[in-house]
Amino acid sequence: MEVFIQQCINALTLGGLYALIALGYTMVYGVIQLINFAHGEFFAAGGYIGVLLLGVMTAMGLMESAPWMCLGVSLLLTMLYCAFLAMGVERIAYKPLRKQTRLAALISALGMSIFLSNGMMLARGPLDQPYPLEYSSGGFEFGLITINNLQIVIWVLTAVLLVALNLLVFRSRIGMAMRAVAQDKVMSALVAINTNRIIALTFAIGAGLAAAAGIMVGLYYGSVRYDMGFVPGIKAFAAAVLGGIGNITGAMIGGLIIGAVEVFGAAYISGEYKDVFAFIILIAVLYFKPTGIMGENIDDTRV
């Protein structure tokens, strides 16, 4: 029983991280029907910028006195950086292709993904970049069960970001504009919505969430590497499809389910087929219910 609860805790942590990444896929798909395969690279870039900023703050001696504030500042700056990075990528790689076939943009996305990950390798080398481990040192123990401080941080941060995103999309004017652009770009432009700006903003928000996940992964696992975006990116994509691509609530649920399937699959069936479980789900969903759990096109919740 204790082992089961521990595995639930593991699953919730992993699932939350997948959910944060999956949201970026789903939002971009909702607005311009593009699977942004470079999205995993925003996640990796977040991890890299995070380790750089924390390194600078350590060098300045701020880590000693206010470690959690350093983390908060790094998190904000990293999210901001990746938001701008995503807007740049959108401008260079996707916007010129918006009137072309969807395949052209998809190939451009794959190219951008390879470009960004190799760019990170050239800039920072092929070795893992170590993260400070101080944040993950404390925690709680109940018998065999351990909950790490950082796991709690991940849960809280994930929850806060998810709520904030929901408020933004469903309760604000910008969110309304996003939903409008998702439904009909021409019509939105006619009612004076700046569609280009809304699309750029969608990329920025998605990348910001992925960047937050990137820092959390770096802190939780202790290191980041230039190619870290690929596998989580694909799994988050599976999560987005599972939830119903284009659907925000679906992406959150999908992320949690993929995390749970992986952890329980590894725990109770076999560790070596961990990745297989996630992708079996992807194939099964595409085969039996391509619109996903929440449905692709429930007009109001689609962004």
Place this chain on the structure above:
Amino acid sequence: MKKMKRSVGVVAVLAVALMSGAATAETLKIGMMGPLTGPYAADGNDIANGVRVAIEVINEAGGIEGFDTIELITQDTACDPKQAVAAANNLINDEVVGVVGAYCSSSTIPASETLAEEDILMLTPASTNEMVTDRGLPYMFRVCGRDDDQAPAAVRFMKEALGAKTVFIVDDKTTYSQGLADGVAASSKEMGLEVLAHEHVNQGDKDFSAILTKAKAAAPDVLYMSLQNHSSGSLMAIQANRMGLDAAILSQDAMFHPNFINVAKEAAEGVYVTFGYTDESTEAYKQFADKFSAQYGDIGAYAIYAYDAATVLLNGIKQAGSTDPAKIKEAIMAMDFQGASKQIKFNEKGDSGSSYIAFKIENGEYRPYWHPETGYYQ
């Protein structure tokens, strides 16, 4: 028209002069293959740099008679068997005399088959799987140790030095990591160490919480961690430490890399690693280490074996006075010298012997801890 004829004549004379110049300026080409990109890029680049240092040392000692320059051609295998065969074919087209590589046993084995068709020598600095030299290829040599020596050494260490009764084995399913883990499981049975479980994870996984939760529940004396790469190893060590796993952690040669400690930090403390013993007080080691660290920084696990492999190849060519593989092989088989890594002498299979001891990580350094013959180090 006359003027043009003359200029043609000048060009022709120049061309002949250049060609004859090329005929006297001989270039010796040797190849290196390993994972220069992808998850194992760090190890692959260590190997390439080790070879570069060996070439530098030979050049400083006067080079090789009959050749003006030694050219190194590097090929990326990305630790992928298919790409390794393509890399071998590229090196064949470049007409290299010998190849140092590859890193992953799963690359070395198919690549060596391709190179063998053209009688090109191959010296692996890092592939420890038994099959590398057990297939009877005439021109395959190995400078590092063998897994069927490493596995019993590891089990004896667990039993004799750690006094362990139970072990929990994890591998990540590569030819190397699973081969070694299977060897440890088999040796454990023979020597009466109980294997509580033998679990597998995937190459490149980041999250080991599910497997480690299982390990914690099984409460073994030792967690035997057989992973392809120090990058996954450091993540597993961190997570095991955080989860409060009581077991001692024993790992293998792939964890012998400075970045394992850089990433895992405190979690690396107390981790045991089996690796070939290198006497750092020899002249050969110092010569290598000074040159290497001045140019490339930290010395990775296999840089030193790559250096020795390239030295063996280049000295073989030098002593044979020929690029004929049979003659080079004869020269290599006659060698018995103190390399930077160990005393090097090849047996008929092409192996140069293993010297596995257990290291313990203490204060951020690998310290020799236990020798199978002489027991604990002081």
